[in-house]
Amino acid sequence: MVTDSAYADSGLEALHSPRSGGWLAGAGLVVELGGRRVLDDVSIDVEPGLLTALTGPSGAGKSTLLWVLAGAAPASGGSVTLDGAAVGDRTVAARAGVVLVPQGNALVAALTAQENVLVPLAASGLSAAESRARGESALAAVGLSEARTHLVEELSGGQQQRVAVARALAAGPRVLLADEPTSDLDGTTRETIVALLAGQARAGAAVLMATHDPWCAEQADAEFHLDEGRITRIR
Numbered sequence: 011m012v013t014d015s016a017y018a019d020s021g022l023e024a025l026h027s028p029r030s031g032g033w034l035a036g037a038g039l040v041v042e043l044g045g046r047r048v049l050d051d052v053s054i055d056v057e058p059g060l061l062t063a064l065t066g067p068s069g070a071g072k073s074t075l076l077w078v079l080a081g082a083a084p085a086s087g088g089s090v091t092l093d094g095a096a097v098g099d100r101t102v103a104a105r106a107g108v109v110l111v112p113q114g115n116a117l118v119a120a121l122t123a124q125e126n127v128l129v130p131l132a133a134s135g136l137s138a139a140e141s142r143a144r145g146e147s148a149l150a151a152v153g154l155s156e157a158r159t160h161l162v163e164e165l166s167g168g169q170q171q172r173v174a175v176a177r178a179l180a181a182g183p184r185v186l187l188a189d190e191p192t193s194d195l196d197g198t199t200r201e202t203i204v205a206l207l208a209g210q211a212r213a214g215a216a217v218l219m220a221t222h223d224p225w226c227a228e229q230a231d232a233e234f235h236l237d238e239g240r241i242t243r244i245r
């Protein structure tokens with residue numbers, strides 16, 4: 011388990027919005043792609059206050075499940091709810107505080123690290139000063155203060171991954187869905203990122219992390235395992 015002190019050392023506490031976390035639930039989800047059942051009657055609870063791991067082999071359906079839970083991809087069966095209310099499309103889910111860190115980061119390569127973090131904050135209606143403060147704290151927490159003015163296309167894969175996590179944390183999400191957030195990171199940075207995700211959960215958010223990494227899965231409070239579209243709760 012990642013300790014709270016590891017998180018406190020990150021200096022990110024002040025970022026967390028006082029908004030309480032939401033309980034995100036997928037029930038009986040079915041997704042078919044290319045004639046194949048990628049999610050087969052999948053049910054999952056992403057509970058506020060917990061860091062939950064989603065494990066499983068490559069191609070098991072982890073990314074698909076995260077996208078469906080985020081309202082970013084449709085399911086042909088089942089439902090996704092946040093605190094009992096249906097999660098609509100991505101716009102509605104985003105307004106409700108559901109933040110997705112997709113595999114591949116989805117950063118804008120021609121903007122700086124700082125701009126990538128600030129744009130969604132400004133779009134959410136925060137003042138410029140508040141956005142800047144949150145952005146600086148988030149980038150500092152992932153160890154990228156000095157690189158904040160670098161274009162994303164000039165950053166390494168691991169640095170880009172950290173920018174994507176900083177962008178998500180700065181938003182103060184109620185629900186954070188992170189797809190392989192540590193895949194390109196070295197040991198120490200990996201620990202920092204997992205500590206930040208755990209800290210977000212301690213602050214009340216529901217956090218789901220898809221991961222191939224057994225160490226990352228061990229740090230989580232709960233674990234679901236997907237294999238060939240079928241889900242099992244491990245703990």
Ligand SMILES: Nc1ncnc2c1ncn2[C@@H]1O[C@H](COP(=O)(O)OP(=O)(O)OP(=O)(O)O)[C@@H](O)[C@H]1O
Pocket residue numbers: 043044048066067068069070071072073074075113
């Ligand atoms: N657009 C698509 N059309 C057809 N099949 C798809 C499509 N997107 C994904 N798939 C298939 O769905 C299955 C699940 O993919 P998904 O990316 O969700 O798995 P994953 O568990 O996240 O894998 P990884 O760990 O390698 O990222 C895979 O077999 C993949 O080939």
